Amino acid sequence: MKTTGNTILVTGGGSGIGLALAQRWHDTGNSVIITGRNAAKLEAAIAGRANMSAVSLDVTDAAAIAAFAKEIVAQHPGLNVLVNNAGIMSTENASAKRDLTEAEATVVTNILGPIRLIDALVDHLAAQDGAAIVNVTSGLAFVPLPKAPTYSATKAAMHSYSVALRVQLAGKVEVIELAPPAVRTDLTPGQSTREGYMPLDDFADEVMTLFAQDPTPAEILVQNVLPLRNAEANGSVPHVLEMLKSL
Incomplete structure (x- = not known):
């Protein structure tokens, strides 16, 4: 992926990881469009930044995604990078029958949202130079x-989807997976100040260094996430799972 001269669309760009990366990409000479559901956060994120724009989008709404894709391509014909960052996370007790509203919303947001947006933009992206x-x-x-089974499952699904998509789009669109560790953001209550979680700025800085490698790694993995990423290969899943149970 090119480090500069891109037109980058970042979903969930009004806060957290999405905002931190969007602003860093903008700082390094890219045009950046951010989306989200909170218009006030989006406007605050782009304040004073030329070539950075914001458009409201609910990634759970299939019709809204289709309309958004047409609009964004018309307004930004040079769009060549899509960053699927929007996501939600909640804790669940799946040990007994329960209300599945939050679990179903997690699936729609974290899996169907990215798949629908990719589908809506893939033809356009495939025609662009340096597409990713x-x-x-x-x-x-x-x-x-363990306490977030649906969230974890949605991320496992998107890992698998990314691997398959990378094969199908080879030579047309670069497919990169960014797998964060626990980062201090507002994804869950209290997470932004939680001891042991990676500071957001440190995470974003390390991510940008990895994106600057040539060629760009297929998986962007900061050091803090490697114990999770490599757990199955080195046989440490039971040990890591035991540690995660205490969180």
Whole structure:
């Protein structure tokens, strides 16, 4: 993936990882479009930044995604990078019958949203120079957090989808997976100040260094996520899972 001269679309770009990366990409000479559901956060994110724009989008709405894709391509014909970052996470007790509203919303947001947006933009992206799709998954794609089974499963699904998509789009669109560790953001209550979680700025800085490698790695993995990513290969899944149970 080129480090500069791109037109990059970042979903969930109004806060957290999406915002941190969007602003860094903008700082390094890219035009950046961010989306999200909170218009106030989006406007604050782009304040004072030329060549950075914001458009509201609910990634759970299939019709809205289709309309958005047509609009964004018309307004930004040079769009060549899609970053699927929008996601939600909640804890669940799946040990007994329960209300599945939050679990179903997690699936729609974290899996169907990216798949629908990729589908809506893939033909356009395939016609662009330096095209790339970046899917933000999680270290929990490789070892699940027991108290967040649906979230972990959605990230595992997007890891698998990214691997398959990379094969299908080879030579047309670069497919990159970014798998964060536990990072201090507002993804869950109290997470932004939680001890032991990676500071957001440190994470974003390390990610940008990895994106600057030539060629860009197929998987962007900061050092903090490697114990999760490599757990199955080195036989440490039971040990890592035991540690995650205490979180």
